[in-house]
Amino acid sequence: MLSSHHPISDPAPPERLTMSASNPLLELRGINKSFGVAHVLHDVDLAIYPGQVTALVGDNGAGKSTLVKCLAGIYPIDTGEYVFEGKPVSVHGPKDAGALGIEVVYQDLALCENLDIVENMFLGREKKSGLVLDETTMESKAREALTSLSVRTVKSVRQSVASLSGGQRQTVAIAKSVLWNSRVVLLDEPTAALGVAQTRQVLDLVRRLADSGVGVLLISHNLTDVFEVADRITALYLGRVAADVATKDVTSRQVVELITTGHSSDLDASASSTTV
């Protein structure tokens, strides 16, 4: 499937896992994105499956952030297809992505410290009864969302976000996606600034999120985290997809090679043997 890829200029032809179990929830096909003369993304293919964590790995400048912003509708794509649930869609802005059920959890958490947890979770999408904010509904729903993720570390949903630790803030940001019944959640470096225990909590949360049927894209530098929660790994190298493999089929060393050089000799051999 998807052989539209032209491997001539690719450092390594991307390897693809045949997913017979389920179809991708969200798929990008042959995405190109340039900023002036800088061609940042070259024919990128990406698939996010429901109930799975797909990790997007790559070195600085590989194009991870650009790809996420294309997915989130912040950058328009130059060429290529944006396919949601098998249907091509056009995403012109963050609102279009939001309407499809795509939620982005940014690295520099988009939370307002002076507001409390409930207020942050409903920010921009407040529930109203008439002219007035419907605080009771919002508080109940926020509580439900946090309970459904078995979040236990937050004392009160009326705590201001300023009083939360990094891990708890990440939790709130992720719980927001549950609240809005998101189909796809993009997590940009969710554990980058966290300690060991907090990373543990957030990774557990990411796993629970995927287990509930959501398609999760995890952008991360930390291969330990990636191997712990990801079902699939897509490696970017200089704006191209270096590999798209199941986590169980690769080793950490191979992924490091993919990130740093764009190919992994023994991976090509083993992967081609499985796909043939």
Next chain:
Amino acid sequence: MTDIITESEEAGFASDLTQSNTLGESVQAYIGRVRGGDMGALPSVFGLVVLFIVFGFANDRFLSNLNMANLITQAGPIIILAMALVPVLLLGEIDLSAGVAGGVAACVMGVLMVKHDQPWGLAVLAALATGAVIGIVIGLIVAKLGIPSFVVTLAFFLGLQGVTLKLIGEGGSVRINQEVIAGIANNNMSVAAGWIVSLAVIAGYAVLALLRHRQKVERGLQHQPFAVVIAQIIALAAVMLGVTFILNQNRSVNPNFPIKGIPYVLPMIVVLLILWTFALGRTTWGRHVYAVGGNPEAARRAGISVDRIRISVFMACSTMAALSLIVQASVSGKVSSSSGAGNALLYAVGAAVIGGTSLFGGKGKARDAVTGGLVIATIANGLGLLNQASWINFVVTGGVLLLAASVDAISRRRRSATGL
């Protein structure tokens, strides 16, 4: 910190389902908040008590009924201008031109009424519209061109004084003796009406507070202990009834012409306070103002039109400033070329900050304008009674503003350290 999962937290959110601590616990929680830097109205209320004691001992006329009524009319324009500035300060911006923008608006009103014989209602509407237009222009420049509001409004501060001069003529002034406008500060409600309005406000607040409390308890949401709700109602009732009682006494020095009743400016402030508390605390717009003040980038990503919020806030500020200078015109009986210039704006900024609104944005309430405005007005009034030279007034008010800003900065640091 809170990461450690204790036994009680193991039950998930059960620990905060009721959140109805005992009275003692909520008092302790309050003390904790104050120590952590979240002082709210405490400094201004404390300051007010201290000022009342000091001036009360220093001059026996300070606590007289007549002076209390004077104090309230003097505080009126300051409080309204401070209320205008609270949303701007919530965004972390400043509007230095609010005073003179109000001055231009009051001039428009005065000129229309006196020179063109227009009815007062039309003149007031024209004044408010003038304020709104000035605010929209400031907001557009700040939001769309990205010039710091400090610079934009400083330019307007200078430029609008010229507009006032042009409208009114060099050094001139327009006398305001139209009955309704002059009556805001100079006429009083009847004694009976004063009691009725006062009791109605208390009853309305009590019913709303009790209904909300019951709804929260029924839905299992976080709520305050019942005793705290009752204490708040009693505190409000005490203040309202006390003020009404004092103002309903005869305060005239001439026994043949008794003066009693609440000056109309007071119910006006109460209405504005309710309006702004509602707008900032209960509407989507208010929530978005806090969000933009707290983290504009987060607000933008949440789909809030940050520019629109900025423009609307500057518009609301200048419109309220127009109202403030109309009240000022009523107090002083005229609109002059220096209306809203001088220290009017600094008094208002000082009032908002003393009341507890942060200069750093994201924190503050409409009621801060009232408590802070009373502090500023009390200083001016008290020093005036002591026949001090006016330079002392400037030095003391400037010192109080600096003190309030320092308290704001220090408590902010403590808040970020304790995470409140």
